[in-house]
Amino acid sequence: MEGLGRVVANGNGGTFARNSPTQVSLLVLMLWTGGGEQPPIACAQLTGSRRVKITITQKEAAVSIQAWWRGTLVRRTLLHAALRAWIIQRWWKQKLVTLLEKRQRANLDSYVRKEWAAVRLQSWVRMWRFRLRYCRLLHAVRIIQLYWRWHICHNRGFIQGHYDVKGNQMNLELEFSLGSQACRMQQCIPLPIKE
Structure with a gap:
């Protein structure tokens, strides 16, 4: 050469x-x-x-x-080897991308589950606190209504009475109080009792 x-x-x-x-x-x-x-x-x-x-x-x-x-034969052999290596590398990169996507999806699912659990727990705590506050307010409203009704009855008036049954008669005694006026009523009512 x-x-x-x-x-x-x-x-x-x-x-x-x-x-x-x-x-x-x-x-x-x-x-x-x-x-x-x-x-x-x-x-x-x-x-x-x-x-x-x-x-x-x-x-x-x-x-x-x-x-x-x-x-030429050596270059062709090297070209085929390079192509095969490139195919294997491409396949491996696709596998890595698939594994990475699976890992990211699993991490995302885990994150979503944790976030959902945290939101649900916060919702329950808020609901419990609002219910407790509502029960306290409801109790306070009932107490205020009770005292207000008692005050209204004492200021406007009330009815008080009692009765006795003796034989075939009922004795009824009622007392009405309307503000400063008072009225007392007694009545004897015969009862129709068949003997």
Whole structure:
């Protein structure tokens, strides 16, 4: 591989880099032109605005093509390995995303349950406190109503009385009090009792 080829340019002294795509395509063209030991093959190709002439033997061309082909196979193998690695990495990243989503959903569900329990507990405590306050107010209202009714009865008036049953008669005694006036009534009512 030392003397891959001699490059002659039109007085510019330009050379190709080793194993460049242009050189490989020229080598492939030279290999197809004949077989066996022959004198060096010359090929010319236009590159940009200058014409380049390359002289190389068939054995060197075959070795170059074989090296290029082996390199292509290695690159293809590496490409397949890289694609497989990329597929595995993508699958693993999707798995990680799925696991992260599950973990976040579980954390969110736990947070929602805790918040709901806290809100429910606060609601019960507030309800209990309001009920206790309501019961106290209701008791105070009943006491105020009782004293107010007693006050109204004493200021406006009241009725008081008692009765006795003797034989077939009922003695009724009522006393009415309306503010400053008082009235007493007694009455004897016969009871219709059949003997």
